Amino acid sequence: MSLTQEIEARIEKFVSELNELVRKQALDAVASALGTGGAPVRRGPGRPPKSAAGNGAAAAVAAPSAKARAAKSRKKGEKRTADELAQLEGSLENFVRTNPGQGIEAIGKAIGFATAELARPMKKLVQRGAVRTEGEKRATKYYPGEGGASASASEGGEAAPKRRGRPPGKAGGKKKGKKK
Numbered sequence: 001m002s003l004t005q006e007i008e009a010r011i012e013k014f015v016s017e018l019n020e021l022v023r024k025q026a027l028d029a030v031a032s033a034l035g036t037g038g039a040p041v042r043r044g045p046g047r048p049p050k051s052a053a054g055n056g057a058a059a060a061v062a063a064p065s066a067k068a069r070a071a072k073s074r075k076k077g078e079k080r081t082a083d084e085l086a087q088l089e090g091s092l093e094n095f096v097r098t099n100p101g102q103g104i105e106a107i108g109k110a111i112g113f114a115t116a117e118l119a120r121p122m123k124k125l126v127q128r129g130a131v132r133t134e135g136e137k138r139a140t141k142y143y144p145g146e147g148g149a150s151a152s153a154s155e156g157g158e159a160a161p162k163r164r165g166r167p168p169g170k171a172g173g174k175k176k177g178k179k180k
Helices: 003-034 066-072 082-098 104-111 115-128 149-155
Strands: 131-134 141-144
Touching (some): 082 131
16 A cells, blocks of 8 residues: 555545544534433423414514613503603604604604503693694694693693592482383
8 A cells, every 4th residue: 555545544534533523513412402311301281381482473573672671671560750751752752843743653663662651651742732633543643733841831831730529510429210
């Protein structure tokens, strides 16, 4: 056997050993990733917990913005602070001034909040006159108003105090009528 043939034989042997090691390492990595280390684990009775992947719907949702993540950091049912509401009102008012004629859903998508979180601040803006509306229910479009935060504050006019109790003329109790 010549020297070149011997070198080629050793190289082939080395390459085959390397291939075998690489295959074995790849199989071990796949097995550890899949968790197939022997007998399958029995689970208890009942429905399995929801997975993060789920049915793929969670993957289709876009990553939430920083504002939405901040809103999600609150516990369920926890009130927003006055600062958070004021900041949200300001961003809503600015958005409506720069993009008049948008619906609440489009506004929510643009600034990264759920429409339910925008309802109260938007209602305050409408009551204050900073924003005016056209349309009803889901067809409501928002436009910059005549008043605004600066106009109502500079005039010194305060909002009327909220009335408590029943409106005048409304009787309480059960309705009385003829028995059938």
